[in-house]
Amino acid sequence: MDIDDEITQRYDPHDVEPEVKEYWEDADAYEAAKEAHSDDPDLYFLDGPPYTSGQMHLGTAWNKTLKDAVVRYLRMRGHNVTDRPGYDMHGLPIEVKVEEELGFENKSDIEEYGVENFIDECKEFAEENLGAMNDDFRSMGVWMDWDDPYRTLSPEYMEGAWWGFKQAFDRGLVERGKRVINQCPRCETAIADAEVEYDEIESPSIHVRFPLEDEDGSLVIWTTTPWTIPANLYVAVDGDAEYAKVRATKDGVDETLYVASDCVEDVLRAGRYDDYEVVETFDGDALVGREYEHPLADEVPRQRELDDEEGVHRVYSADFVTTDKTGLVHAAPGHGVDDFEVGQEHGLPVFSPVGPDGAYTDEAGEYAGEFVRDANPDVIEDLRASGALLAEGKESHRYGHCWRCDTPIIFAATDQWFITVTDVKDRLLDEIEESEWHPDWARDSRFRDWVENARDWNVSRQRYWGIPVPIWETESGDRICVGTREELAELAVEDIDPDEIDLHRPDVDDVVLEHPETGERAERVEDIFDVWLDSAAASWAALDYPSEDDAFDELWPADLIIEAHDQTRGWFWSQLGMGVSALDEIPYKEVVMHGHALDEDGRKMSKSVGNIVTPQEAIDRHGVDPLRCFLLSHDQQGDDMRFSWDEIEAKKRTLNVVWNTYRFPLPYMRLDGFDPDSTTVDDVETTTVDNWVLSRLQTTLSRYIEYMDGYEIDKAQRVLLDFMTEDVSRFYVQVVRPRMWEAEDSSSKNAAYATLYAVLEGATRMLAPFAPYLAERMYDNLGDVTTVHALDFPEPDESLRDETLEERMEILRDAEEAAANARQQAERKLRWPVRRVVVAADEDTRDALAALEELFLDRVNAKSLELFEEYDELIEVAEPQMGAIGPEFGEDAEKVMNAVRGEPREKVEGGVDIDGEKVTLGDDMVEYRDETPDNVEAAEFEDGTVYVDVSLDDEIRAEGYARELVRRVQEMRKELDLDVEERIRVSFDAADELLDLAMRERDYILEETRADEITDEIDADLRENWDIEGTSVTIAVELVHV
């Protein structure tokens, strides 16, 4: 290798990063890194596909950065890591964007425009976004296989989804049936639970009387969705709660009402009754089985027919009932999930007189054709007219909206395709045990909770842009599920080229199959898949299975996935559901779950709040590596991250320290032609401090690996950066600096070179996963492999570790800090030597300092070190206690005080002299405290106390003045812009003894300033006046031309 690069003054990511980027491209560095580990054991990392409807935001930037850091690390630890990125490219959100662009309002606009054209637009939109997102991720320095991402719209991928679905179908887990689903009336399709967003809205809030059949009185129900009353089929109560029969009076008229006991007062107040009386109370179970008359039977004739059916318009007990409004819940199995399930238990029909567009059907009688939410006032009016309305108001509450078009959703029972994951719930719960999660509570508390409550998965959508449901039905109701393109071609009536056919609508809609057994013609069902099913198949579809099977056979299931905590309901779940349904196995082994990026106030970033920070802004201001390191500096396991400009800035500063540490020795190494290959730490005589920093390097590496292996990226980063700043920059480099300008053949200098080289090389590897650009730039000057990312992490070298030395150095640094503190109190700067430093401490501490005495003296600039258990030169000084002295001495008290204050103990105890009289003081009149002698200052550290004796003598003055002069000459050299090598002559002129003393150190001055002589005969290139400790000194410097 050559250390020959010019290093810019400061660390500027905007210089480093483009340069490295270009180098990576020229040198095919990414390919080289992969190649270097291609023979290592396989590790299947699976990238969760981001959705191609927008651009990279801070959350996805964090996600990809974390993945990248982990992948780079795993490679360097010896794994052949799969890194194919993915994109989720189908689905309603893209349809909605395209509809917006084209100015469409509903599905008929699409049909008019032509499904094929619409699909083309969607495809183009998705492709465009993919390109932009690819660029975004690249710009974050993420190394994945950007040239060949898996795309959910590719034929291979779509086939993978079909194949998975067919496995589930063959295992009897696919069902068509009525279920209550979230329906977006604008998009006219079912939407997933995951696609419902909850916002606050205001709805009517009504109390309604449901008159009992064959007896006096009414059940009182409460609802915020009056439009569901036309579909009401039963009323639910809490069987265990207490209910009351109430006689209520209003305007002189009595009536009987049934409500939960907890609710009596509220309900009666809402109904503005004048008076009431609780006639009797009973368990909810006592109400079960009572029948009532539907209050809108006149408006909805169908309700009369339904009334004849067994069990309809009756009271049931259900555990979803709470007693906070009336304790009686109006239930419409066609419009509520709970209502549906309890209805099914009791064999009730499903009545859902609402179309996909949210308009009532003919079955809704008088309401037919009206949009349900618009019908609310009519329903209320009709209830009022018939006397059923007991109270009316408004209520603000959270209500589900379509996540893309923001329309309030409705619940409706429609025919859908389901994967009946509830049939395999035990397997799902067993299989999650087979996966390891970081943090572990993500699995055991959060994910398990979700899986336990999971319902059958509605996978069908009544839309266009998606993977078509691969089911064909014959007229007699037989179903064919197609798993591959090959199979499709075999079963198709017409000739189809399996390599050519586009599996999207509308092409596939036209394919007619022939039933292999009956020979009957079969037509495809119109639905497409829920987009969550697409990504659910990723673990095999990203390997192009089933069209290719080598990779699948070797790699499946995925070893590792890394996503944010919102994926509990998303990809973590959908993959599990699909994997178990299709292959009876969880498709991933290890999960890292990270958090969300919040704004500086800890709120979520959103367009409407306007608090979004884009990764690009951050990169523009501070560079990629500082942003990456910032993103990776928070807890990566489950915790959210608050964005902070200051922190990125701080991170850049820390990286700058690393940069300076790296660039500091380079000019010297270059000058001396240092060759790290021939001069390693094994070839040189290392000193104690060299051994120490090499030991620290190994300790750091070992802790780094431990943290990285547990995906505690933040802690690994901290260990590394602490080492680089605290140990290397703040200590080792400071200690080792003088060795850099020793004579050319100095073995101590070579040892420092070899040591620093080893430290920098090791640290650069550790830095590579976090700050890939900076690490590459540094490595460029340190090593000769194409890229630092192709290297390995060696196991820590235990033979280089010396724990005792590390502990002792820790003590030395503490003591040094205390000494600096004491100096500061004594106002004696470090440039001036001190005669003596005394440390009082326990034996271990003394041993440590004794072992490192030379280094310690050098660090604190002291002539000698003395070590004691206790420092016996402290003086006990008297403090008069006026509370006792005052009463005793009266008007002489002040004299006594002055005579005592600040005197040493033995003098006071011998009696003090007051106006020529010897006075003895009682014990209560004086207290003593320890004080250091003159010229000694003390400072404590964790293991003891440091005493610094700053007494001056001529020798110390001579050295101090000499160093003061040297420093000024250095400053002048710099002003003259002299090279380190250039020789000078120098003259000093001062009135005082200063020069006489300083000249005792003449040789030192000559050496340090690179001066040939000190002389008065000088042709000065620069002459300046200085003030040194109050003395005026004139210094002149002349450059010696060779």
Place this chain on the structure above:
RNA sequence: GGGCCAGUAGCUUAGCUAGGUUGAGCGUUCGGCUGAUAACCGGGAGGUCCUCGGUUCAAAUCCGAGCUGGCCCA
């Protein structure tokens, strides 16, 4: 309404699993160094460890209740 996670200095956070004087970085202020110098280093000030209650000789840490924020669900 339920589940999970978080709340420590002005800001970002460590410590919490295994209870024993809250530790750092940024900012601020005072100082040092001056051959890494538009760099670097040290000292000081700054904390009701979200609140209340409990367990304990002892609680930031364990337990309970509540408040605030985030995610997930109803």
